[in-house]
Amino acid sequence: MTAALPEPGRAGIGASSLRPDGPAKVTGTFPYAGDLALPGMLHARTLRSPHPRARIVGIDTSAALRVPGVAAVVTAADVPGVATYGLIGLDQPVFAATEARYAGEPVAAVAAVDARAARRALAAIQVDYEPLPPVTDPEAAMAPGAAPLHPDSPGYGPGGDHAGSGHPNIYRQIDIRHGDDPDLVGDVVVEDTYVFGMQDQAFLAPEAALITPAADGGIDMVTATQWLHSDREQIAACLGLPEELTRLTLGGVGGAFGGREDVTLQIHGALLALATGAPVRIAYDRVESFLGHPHRHPARMWFRHSATRDGELVAVQARVILDGGAYASSSVAVIGNAVTHAAGPYRVRAAHLYGASVRTNNPPCGAMRGFGVPQVTFGHEAQMDRLADALGMDPVELRARNALKAGDVLPMGVPIPGPMPARELVELVAARPLPPPLDPASPGVASGLALPGGRPAGADPARVRRGVGYALGIKNLLFSEGADDSSAARARLELGPDGVPRAWLHTACAEVGQGFVTIAGQIARTELAVEQIVLAPADTAVGSAGSTSASRQTWMSGGAVRGACAAVADRLLARVARALGLPPSVVEAPRRVLSLRDGEIIGPEVGARIPLAEALADGPVEAEYTHHHRRTERLDERGQGDAHVAYAAAAHRAVVDVDLDLGLVRVVSLALAQDCGTVLNPLSLTGQVEGGTAQGLGLAVMEELVTVDGVVVNPTFHDYLLPTIADVPDLDFVAVTYPQLDAPYGVKGVGEAPTGTATPAIVAAIRAAVGRDLRRVPVRPADLVMPGPTASAGAASPGGAETIGEAETIGGEDGHAG
Amino acid sequence: MTVAGTGQDGTAGTVGTAGTVGTAGTGRASGPVVRRVLAGGAGPGAGDDGYPGADAGPLAGVYRLLVDGTLRTVDGAWLGESLLTVLRERLGVTSVKDGCEQGRCGSCSVLLDGKLVTACTVLAADAADSRVTTLAGLPDDGLAPAVQAAFLRHGAVQCGFCSPGFVVAVTDLLGRRPDADEHEVREALAGNICRCTGYGRIVAAVRAVQEDLAGQAGRPGEAAPGEEAS
Amino acid sequence: MTGTTAALHRPGTVGEATRVLAELGDADLLAGGTDLVPALRAGTRRPRAIVALRRVLELRTRGVGADGIVVGAGVTYAELAGWAPAPGLAATARAVGSAQIRNAGTVGGALGSANPRGDLLTFLTAADAQVLTCSARRGPRTVPLPDFLLAGRRRGELVTAVRIPPTHGPQVFLKIGGRQAAYPALVSCALVVDRADGRVGCAFGGVAATPPRARAAEQFALAEIDWSAVPTGARAQALARRFGELVTEAARSAAAQLPEGPRDPADYRWHAVGVLAARALARCLAAPAGAEGPAAEGRGGGTVAGS
Known part of the structure; x- marks a missing residue:
């Protein structure tokens, strides 16, 4: 069957080269981590706390060990190394020992001859819990004097403190004060409180790993992750193993979106493999996946925006509270992103932006596509629409007028690096043709499929109203605040078994679906003038590639591949220069005379024209290269500093139809203009922005992981609804391609920016259709048709409940609201 | 390391080997309780x-x-x-x-x-x-290879986890309803979730196959046979 | 195998099935599997034995007779989705789940699962359906659907079919949920009109433990609508609106309310079934006389398969 399939791409950068792993994926032979098996392997399963907060009085595993087929049971008492792990601070126990702090927290794990016996053993483990009242409201957790929820937790700041938060339940707080008077307020004021629900990454392949104990006392692990080296560091520490004996190889990854940045089942499986001496497959099902990895932070946000009467933004004040849940994960970095992006892609004279990420007994939250930015983008874009309304201005015009351009000073007191075509984007997207109005005679309307709710809802076209909404946003690229998240690559130019020159590449970059494997090959072809590429499996035998997150891999690991290939080319050209007897000055800088082109080394000045195969006859040429981005700095106590490497901007326009009687929403069309830098693969780029847009759509109208008293109540695909192919319209996408000058080839990361703007654009369109202030996502049908306030009264305002009560007031011409 | 997919004859052998598993204490002072797994005790599989x-x-x-x-x-x-x-x-x-x-x-x-x-x-x-x-049993002279090729050419595959199921569903749909309009296509495929692509390239791939089928329909004997059209 | 006997029974006839059920006394019936198999996986059902009905061809028949439509318990949604003699059933079946679910799920499975949000139950309740069962000891039995849903299947009893009394008039099923397709119903509403005697059956799902009938709304329709001279325009709109209000009132006062969810506060559910009911009645009023199906239904998306 594969004979009929198109060959993977053979093109260099700039072309829509096809995925090298595509044929295997589309024929079902691509090995995902959960597909792997070894003879004699054991199957492992995890026991989780049903309580959001409970003291663990005792654990009795003896009955579990008597279940036929059970090989081992491990608990906190069996962790030989460091008892805790975490992405940034080590505050999460491998297994809950004395207290479970969220519902779903691992308490024990079992390995048995089959998964069924393992599950039976879980049920036989006796855990004596003494339930404690959970703290599920971040405001209560961060109140002065609130009791610490994790007294043993280390801090997360550079000095091991709580990043200066001064409160045991605040992971980190940031207070950005910008301008001569950070509390300045302009003529026309709008303020409100916004609520943002918990979204799950819902990658389609649940977590899995296969761990083999090795003869040298170490382990070999194949797992689906976003960051092999970070996993290794945490796993090795908890196992008490040296890192060199903790060997990780990337298994096939079925999506990630931030949800695989944290360690989940890896340490549990490794403990069982070491305990039993047998290979162990540990895997989650969908329910466990929902409980097992951190989610996108829910948020409560208060904003006050003010402008001059003619529409110049004067000041932004914000208070952003992220519920980090029971353990830190990346909460300290996520709140950094949220607060530094709270003013959005706009020039402001003054800003006072406060934010905190807070420990509660809710499920832990961490990385998800956008990393703190979608939350504030929802808030600031809602505010911009209200400001436009208060000013009587067109919302596109208001955004365009205030849009940041390269060099404008950010609230962190530093100029935004270019290119920054924010204004161009919002104007571009507004100029795209609108979809035609509903045609009652069209088949889609007659059948109902083109109406809100689809065929079964029976919407009356006369009771469907259309709305159009816009959103503009920026998202930082790469890691921030002083992190040197470098990436290493090894490249080799060699002759294949067929005598044809080929490039061999080795990185630890996690391919999670985004297409790095395609881009890496394109880069190597461009740099080394060969067609054939061999990609070594991503593993920890090469230097860290950093995380597949933060829109960073094309830039960082792409840069590493480019650097390694360039070094290989330099060495090969030097070898040829020496062989040609060229002077030492040329041997030292051979590119002055020689170059690689189409499988040959050519040097017109010296009459050289040597086939690559000939130049490689003396042996392969190999080089390693580590790519670093420019240095950034931590924010100071006033939130000032050069925190982010670079930014990408995106603007969405959404068109929705709303069933005015039922509150059902159909997203009719989406247009996106995005700041993409140089495009290395147009097809891959389109896939990234379409996928990011769809996740933003899901958040806008359906996706929410709901907790009641800290317990997730909908951890299945029956109850946590994802957008289907019937929910996501075609995307009208315009790429704006100014090169990012400090990035390899001028690239920008592209995956995250559109996730942040799709949500507010859709909500703005719904607002336009129904004329209600929607202060909460996801928007629920009841929010559109039932009387009463639509946002729960979160106490996010610095002024407390009093200000919240007046939050709907829009300041008139005579001054301040509230 | 070498890792293989589950063998076709796998499970009985797997259990037999697993039965020998387990010795406690690999040099550590305290370790979890580990015991020999009784061969066959839990039943196979x-x-x-x-x-x-x-x-x-x-x-x-x-x-x-x-x-x-x-x-x-x-x-x-x-x-x-x-x-x-x-x-x-x-x-x-x-x-x-x-x-x-x-x-x-x-x-x-x-x-x-x-x-x-x-x-x-x-x-x-x-x-x-x-x-x-x-997926592997769909006729390889039929619609499935065309659907697979279109998925690759049009970028419908990212992480690929949904791809086998999608290919089966699209092949089934187009075998029965080659000229389904876009709404029908979207409704028929709504039971297949993709989290990566946002479906844009999947819709493009389906359209491309439909266009090819329409182009072939004019020529006798060229219409792609549907799998199990009912 | 070590002393365990096979616990799956796959009878080929109804007689065989009922005998097996009588012998076992306690077994789960397996129809399309869309509810039972995940429940087995999750451990929420743990039968000692399963009687699978896939091979009982008698259960897969359907037909139209003088006493109405009879649909075998083994008929799938996909088979119903294009079945012209039963437009209301067909519309309901088209609205169920995904293509995969419609190909597997059956009428009998819907009755066995008795999901309070089950699409088919809402329609069958509105249509005055009766459940036909059979057991080895007591023979066949006919039970009104509401009674069946309250009491459940008796021990040793097999659901063989449902029977819907004949009606001549439009039938509409509407539902809403969380997205555009392939969603479980949040609430649903079904209307079955008999032009001959003016009776309107109206049931709604997703509000109470079983789908209630909206009796006051039905009485209103009976009293106010002359189906031989169907009102139009503003009068039709007013009737539909009032009808919807009465259904909302019925929903509000229904016993055994389902717990509220974050996405579906109770007052929204009550409101929504009223909206659906008003729409359904408006469609029935607009349906041309003589048409048995709702006027605005599009073509079917499902497959008609031979049985």
Whole structure:
């Protein structure tokens, strides 16, 4: 069957080269981590706390060990190394020992001859819990004097403190004060409180790993992750193993979106493999996946925006509270992103932006596509629409007028690096043709499929109203605040078994679906003038590639591949220069005379024209290269500093139809203009922005992981609804391609920016259709048709409940609201 | 390291080996309680279906499944095992993906007697004497290769986890309704979730196959045969 | 195998099935599997034995007779989705789940699961359906659907079919949920009109433990609508609006309310079933006389399969 399939791409950068792993994926032979098996392997399963907060009085595993087929049971008492792990601070126990702090927290794990016996053993483990009242409201957790929820937790700041938060339940707080008077307020004021629900990454392949104990006392692990080296560091520490004996190889990854940045089942499986001496497959099902990895932070946000009467933004004040849940994960970095992006892609004279990420007994939250930015983008874009309304201005015009351009000073007191075509984007997207109005005679309307709710809802076209909404946003690229998240690559130019020159590449970059494997090959072809590429499996035998997150891999690991290939080319050209007897000055800088082109080394000045195969006859040429981005700095106590490497901007326009009687929403069309830098693969780029847009759509109208008293109540695909192919319209996408000058080839990361703007654009369109202030996502049908306030009264305002009560007031011409 | 997919003859051997597992204390002062696994004590197989808890639950006996035209014997599976579990864990058919176990994501889409179903909602033992067609069993001179090629050319594959199920579903749909309009296509494929692509390239791939089919329809004998059109 | 006997029974006839059920006394019935198989996986059902009905061809028949439509318990949604003699059933079946679910799920399975949000139950309740069962000891039995849903299947009893009394008039099924397709119903509403005697059956799902009938709304329709001279325009709109209000009132006062969810506060559910009911009645009023199906239904998306 594969004979009929198109060959993977053979093109260099700039072309829509096809995925090298595509044929295997589309024929079902691509090995995902959960597909792997070894003879004699054991199957492992995890026991989780049903309580959001409970003291663990005792654990009795003896009955579990008597279940036929059970090989081992491990608990906190069996962790030989460091008892805790975490992405940034080590505050999460491998297994809950004395207290479970969220519902779903691992308490024990079992390995048995089959998964069924393992599950039976879980049920036989006796855990004596003494339930404690959970703290599920971040405001209560961060109140002065609130009791610490994790007294043993280390801090997360550079000095091991709580990043200066001064409160045991605040992971980190940031207070950005910008301008001569950070509390300045302009003529026309709008303020409100916004609520943002918990979204799950819902990658389609649940977590899995296969761990083999090795003869040298170490382990070999194949797992689906976003960051092999970070996993290794945490796993090795908890196992008490040296890192060199903790060997990780990337298994096939079925999506990630931030949800695989944290360690989940890896340490549990490794403990069982070491305990039993047998290979162990540990895997989650969908329910466990929902409980097992951190989610996108829910948020409560208060904003006050003010402008001059003619529409110049004067000041932004914000208070952003992220519920980090029971353990830190990346909460300290996520709140950094949220607060530094709270003013959005706009020039402001003054800003006072406060934010905190807070420990509660809710499920832990961490990385998800956008990393703190979608939350504030929802808030600031809602505010911009209200400001436009208060000013009587067109919302596109208001955004365009205030849009940041390269060099404008950010609230962190530093100029935004270019290119920054924010204004161009919002104007571009507004100029795209609108979809035609509903045609009652069209088949889609007659059948109902083109109406809100689809065929079964029976919407009356006369009771469907259309709305159009816009959103503009920026998202930082790469890691921030002083992190040197470098990436290493090894490249080799060699002759294949067929005598044809080929490039061999080795990185630890996690391919999670985004297409790095395609881009890496394109880069190597461009740099080394060969067609054939061999990609070594991503593993920890090469230097860290950093995380597949933060829109960073094309830039960082792409840069590493480019650097390694360039070094290989330099060495090969030097070898040829020496062989040609060229002077030492040329041997030292051979590119002055020689170059690689189409499988040959050519040097017109010296009459050289040597086939690559000939130049490689003396042996392969190999080089390693580590790519670093420019240095950034931590924010100071006033939130000032050069925190982010670079930014990408995106603007969405959404068109929705709303069933005015039922509150059902159909997203009719989406247009996106995005700041993409140089495009290395147009097809891959389109896939990234379409996928990011769809996740933003899901958040806008359906996706929410709901907790009641800290317990997730909908951890299945029956109850946590994802957008289907019937929910996501075609995307009208315009790429704006100014090169990012400090990035390899001028690239920008592209995956995250559109996730942040799709949500507010859709909500703005719904607002336009129904004329209600929607202060909460996801928007629920009841929010559109039932009387009463639509946002729960979160106490996010610095002024407390009093200000919240007046939050709907829009300041008139005579001054301040509230 | 070498890692193989579950072997076709896998499970009995797997259990036999696992029976020798387990010696406690690899030099560490304290370790978890580990004991020898009694060979055969838990019953055979790697299946993950049914009866967690103290109840061992009944076995399903020996039965045979006709998978992609080959008769396969399933011996010693538990009664509650789904077709998905048996295909993946006992017969080594890992192209059928396990995404939700509830019939809500479509990753395990197969044809059962020519009808598109989710393997996770089919009781394996009750599929005996039915024809099970997975991705690999779709006719390779039919529509499936065209759908696969279009998925690749149009960028419909990212992480690829949904791709096998999507290819089965699209092949089934276009075999029955080659000229389905866009709304019908979208409604018919709504049982298959993709989290990566936002569906744009999948819709493009389906359109491309439909255009090819329309182009061929004019020529006699060229119409692509549908799989199990009912 | 070590002393365990096979616990799956796959009878080929109704007689065989009922005998097996009588012998076992306690077994789960397996139809399409869309509910039972995930429940087995999750451990929420742990039968000692399963009687699978896939091979009982008698259960897969359907037909139209003088006493109405009879649909075998083994008929799938996909088979119903294009079945012209039963437009209301067909519309309901088209609205169920995904293509995969419609290909597997059966009428009998819907009755066995008795999901309070089950699409088919809402329609069958509105249509005054009766459940036909059979057991080895007591023979066949006919039970009104509401009674069946309250009491459940008796021990040793097999659901063989449902029977819908004949009606001549439009039938509409509407539902809403969380997205555009392949969603479980949040609430649903079904209307079955008999032009001959003016009776309107109206049931709604997703509000109470079983789908209630909206009796006051039905009485209102009976009293106010002359189906031989169907009102139009503003009068039709007013009737539909009032009808919807009465259904909302019925929903509000229904016993055994389902717990509220974050996405579906109770007052929204009550409101929504009223909206659906008003729409359904408006469609019935607009349906041309003589048409048995709702006027605005599009073509079917499902497959008609031979049985």
